[in-house]
Every structure is written in C-alpha cells, then in structure tokens.
Amino acid sequence: xxxxxxxxxxxxxxxxxxxxxxxxxxxxxxxxxxxxxxxxxxxxxxxxxxxxxxxxxxxxxxxxxxxxxxxxxxxxxxxxxxxxxxxxxxxxxxxxxxxxxxxxxxxxxxxxxxxxxxxxxxxxxxxxxxxxxxxxxxxxxxxxxxxxxxxxxxxxxxxxxxxxxxxxxxxxxxxxxxxxxxxxxxxxxxxxxxxxxx
Amino acid sequence: xxxxxxxxxxxxxxxxxxxxxxxxxxxxxxxxxxxxxxxxxxxxxxxxxxxxxxxxxxxxxxxxxxxxxxxxxxxxxxxxxxxxxxxxxxxxxxxxxxxxxxxxxxxxxxxxxxxxxxxxxxxxxxxxxxxxxxxxxxxxxxxxxxxxxxxxxxxxxxxxxxxxxxxxxxxxxxxxxxxxxxxxxxxxxxxxxxxxxxxxxxxxxxxxxxxxxxxxxxxxxxxxxxxxxxxxxxxxxxxxxxxxxxxxxxxxxxxxxxxxxxxxxxxxxxxxxx
Numbered sequence: 338x339x340x341x342x343x344x345x346x347x348x349x350x351x352x353x354x355x356x357x358x359x360x361x362x363x364x365x366x367x368x369x370x371x372x373x374x375x376x377x378x379x380x381x382x383x384x385x386x387x388x389x390x391x392x393x394x395x396x397x398x399x400x401x402x403x404x405x406x407x408x409x410x411x412x413x414x415x416x417x418x419x420x421x422x423x424x425x426x427x428x429x430x431x432x433x434x435x436x437x438x439x440x441x442x443x444x445x446x447x448x449x450x451x452x453x454x455x456x457x458x459x460x461x462x463x464x465x466x467x468x469x470x471x472x473x474x475x476x477x478x479x480x481x482x483x484x485x486x487x488x489x490x491x492x493x494x495x496x497x498x499x500x501x502x503x504x505x506x507x508x509x510x511x512x513x514x515x516x517x518x519x520x521x522x523x524x525x526x527x528x529x530x531x532x533x534x535x
Numbered sequence: 536x537x538x539x540x541x542x543x544x545x546x547x548x549x550x551x552x553x554x555x556x557x558x559x560x561x562x563x564x565x566x567x568x569x570x571x572x573x574x575x576x577x578x579x580x581x582x583x584x585x586x587x588x589x590x591x592x593x594x595x596x597x598x599x600x601x602x603x604x605x606x607x608x609x610x611x612x613x614x615x616x617x618x619x620x621x622x623x624x625x626x627x628x629x630x631x632x633x634x635x636x637x638x639x640x641x642x643x644x645x646x647x648x649x650x651x652x653x654x655x656x657x658x659x660x661x662x663x664x665x666x667x668x669x670x671x672x673x674x675x676x677x678x679x680x681x682x683x684x685x686x687x688x689x690x691x692x693x694x695x696x697x698x699x700x701x702x703x704x705x706x707x708x709x710x711x712x713x714x715x716x717x718x719x720x721x722x723x724x725x726x727x728x729x730x731x732x733x734x735x736x737x738x739x740x741x742x743x744x745x746x747x748x749x750x751x752x753x754x755x756x757x758x759x760x761x762x763x764x765x766x767x768x769x770x771x772x773x774x775x776x777x778x779x780x781x782x783x784x785x786x787x788x789x790x791x792x793x794x795x796x797x798x799x800x801x802x803x804x805x806x807x808x809x
Contacts, residue, residue, distance in 0.1 A: 483618045522614070
C-alpha cells in the first residue's frame with residue numbers, strides 16, 4: 338500500500354472531475370514508472386499554469402494574458418458579444434470555430450434553489466462592458482433549460498436600455514439527429530424555429 | 536438450544552429447522568414501502584457527484600419525495616430533469632427511511648413555447664420553487680398534485696394562467712391547513728361585495744364593514760370571488776397569497792418566499808408580495 342507523498346498524490350488526483358481513486362492510482366503508477374517523460378513535464382506544466390494563468394478581466398475566460406487571446410485578437414468583431422454560461426461553453430464555441438465575435442462568461446445561471454442571483458453572476462460586468470463600448474448585438478448562448486432561459490430573459494430585460502440587438506441561439510434538431518429520438522419539447526422548439534427553404 | 540437461535544417460534548416449538556429465517560417475517564409495511572411507481576412533477580434537481588442528480592419531485596400518491604437519479608447529469612436524462620416536466624417514477628430503497636434511487640421515464644416534457652415566454656417561464660420557476668419550499672417531504676397531497684398538473688398542462692396556452700397561479704397558491708395554503716375563508720364576511724356574514732381580507736384571520740370582509748380598518752386590510756381581488764381578472768388584480772392576488780404563505784408556512788420554518796416567486800411578483804407588478 339503506498340504511503341506518504343504517493344498516497345497524497347493519488348488523493349489529490351482523485352479529487353479531479355472524471356478521475357476516481359482507481360484511475361488516480363493507475364495514473365500515479367504510470368507517472369512514477371516514467372518520471373522523466375510523464376511526472377516531471379506534468380509537474381512543470383502544473384507549476385507554469387499556476388503561475389501564468391489568470392482570468393480575463395474583460396470576458397472571464399482563462400488565459401495566460403489579460404485580456405485573453407480572444408479579446409485581444411484584432412480580427413474579431415468587437416460589435417458582437419456572445420454570452421455563455423461557463424468557460425467550457427466558450428471553449429466549445431471556439432472549438433467549433435463558428436463565431437468570430439467576443440465572449441462574456443456569466444459563471445452560472447440564475448437559480449433560486451441554489452441561491453444564485455444576478456449579483457453572483459457576471460451581469461454587472463457585462464453591463465459595464467457594454468456601457469463602456471457599445472455593441473451592435475448580444476447573442477445569448479445559454480442552455481435550453483428552465484434556468485438557462487430564465488437567465489436569458491433576465492439579461493434581455495437588463496440589456497433593453499442599451500438598444501443593441503439581443504438574440505438567442507436556436508433550439509432544435511441536432512446535426513445528425515433523427516426526429517423519432519427527439520423529446521416533444523425539442524421537436525416543438527424545432528418546429529417553432531423552422532426556416533423557409535425556398 | 537443455542538443452535539436454534541434465529542429460528543421461528545413455531546420451529547423452536549417443534550424442535551426442527553424453521554422453514555424461513557426470522558428476518559423474512561418483517562412487517563409487510565416495510566417491504567411494500569421500499570419500492571413504488573408513481574407519476575411525479577420535477578420540482579428541483581441538484582447535481583450529485585459527477586454523474587448523478589438528486590431529484591425532488593411532487594408525486595401523486597407519495598407527496599414531495601426525493602431520490603437519486605443515477606446518470607442524471609448524462610446527456611439522455613438531463614433534458615428530462617427540468618422543473619415542471621412530468622415523469623413516470625420508480626423509487627427503490629433498501630429501507631423506507633433511505634434517500635433511495637429513482638428510475639425515470641418521460642411522460643410530458645415542457646412545452647417549447649414556454650422557454651420563449653418570460654412571464655410563463657417565471658411562473659413555472661415560481662411554482663416549482665414554492666412547492667419545494669412549502670411542502671413537507673413524503674406527505675401526500677393528491678389534490679394539490681392534480682391542480683399543479685392541470686395548471687402546467689394549460690400554462691402553454693391558457694390566457695388565465697396568472698389567475699390560476701394565484702388560485703394554486705391559495706390551494707397550497709388550504710392543503711397545508713391555512714385556507715382563506717372567502718365565502719362570507721367575517722363581520723356581517725354577507726356573501727356579496729367582499730372586498731378585503733383580514734391579514735390575521737384570513738377571512739373576507741365586505742367593503743362597507745371594512746371602512747374603519749381598510750388601510751390595515753389586504754385587498755381581495757374580484758376574480759377570487761367570481762369576478763374577472765385583470766393585471767392589477769393578479770398583483771393583488773399575489774400580494775394576498777404571498778402574505779399568508781410567508782406568515783404561516785415559510786416564516787415558522789425560518790424561510791422566506793423563494794427568489795423565483797419574488798421575481799414573478801416583480802414581473803407582474805406585485806413587488807411587495809409579502
């Protein structure tokens with residue numbers, strides 16, 4: 338049975354999402370068997386991240402610079418801001434490569450049950466940002482859930498005085514999806530958001 | 536006789552092997568209460584660990600009941616676990632007192648149009664949060680369940696949804712033992728021209744009888760006594776129900792009206808709803 342620093346490392350890794358104690362033990366064993374190629378580079382990368390990564394003061398993204406690479410990119414359209422719930426939503430949109438505007442990370446959605454109100458989200462920061470530099474459009478890219486859409490309506494209400502266009506992303510059939518596997522709510526949303534083809 | 540320890544009294548008397556171990560003679564009550572199937576409305580869902588979800592549902596026969604949904608944060612089950620969705624639930628636990636786990640099947644998803652309507656969406660959030668906060672666990676209220684289910688079914692299209700929401704809150708008060716008496720005037724016994732409600736007794740008062748105290752009474756919206764509703768009366772209804780919910784149900788438990796309910800009141804022009 339490992340003891341001391343090995344057990345500590347296993348315990349620390351097991352606290353991460355997606356990794357249980359067994360996976361952590363396997364990972365630690367692999368690293369200890371190949372310290373030069375696995376353990377030391379990992380330790381260096383962790384230290385480097387700890388020292389360099391910061392939260393972008395403009396959008397809430399994580400990067401080594403502030404403002405982040407997305408906010409600092411001169412090729413992006415600063416007149417369009419996509420509001421997303423979490424940083425992983427921002428990264429998902431960046432992976433897709435379909436959006437060339439800027440982002441704003443809220444850090445959650447309004448939730449009465451979890452006691453998360455507007456003050457706990459990045460709403461004030463978003464309003465200040467738009468006040469400082471007016472934009473043409475704000476895209477509310479929030480989840481198609483009760484909490485996500487409640488937050489979207491709240492934001493739309495708060496954004497009304499800025500007279501910018503406020504839109505939300507469509508809800509409906511995913512690419513590659515079959516109708517007979519969809520729930521009635523998604524089907525209803527898809528039908529409602531139908532587009533003319535000709 | 537040490538070897539007969541654990542044998543049934545009948546087996547001991549006969550001196551032979553018992554037919555079944557004693558633990559099989561547990562009361563039937565426990566055996567039946569550790570598994571049931573019922574219809575339920577999702578009130579609240581919380582993350583539990585990385586993959587599971589803790590579901591609080593209002594069920595028809597078993598009241599507000601919690602349970603763990605294994606894989607509840609997964610791609611297939613997460614869309615079903617939206618507040619207001621109606622599910623077929625199967626609950627199992629080793630002991631009746633345990634949290635237990637749910638198996639869920641969809642019965643009725645949220646109407647898509649609801650997500651586009653800020654008022655109706657706020658009402659849905661308020662109803663679920665209020666029922667979650669006000670109802671005691673495992674206390675059956677089939678009448679309340681039926682009323683909430685009907686209201687949810689009509690929420691997508693019914694123009695009277697806001698008036699029905701106020702009636703739903705009054706029914707909640709009644710089911711919990713604090714029904715308002717809106718049938719006759721508390722002072723004169725008259726059944727016509729009821730216009731106010733006493734904030735203490737919850738009894739209606741006519742406009743004439745209320746004249747000396749009207750600044751201390753709560754206005755009674757006409758739609759609660761047979762009239763038609765308008766936005767001003769809905770706001771009055773929310774203030775009326777909010778006052779009694781806060782006073783009788785939530786304050787004794789050291790709780791306030793849920794933020795979602797406050798938000799609905801603000802959207803419908805009844806900010807001071809307590």
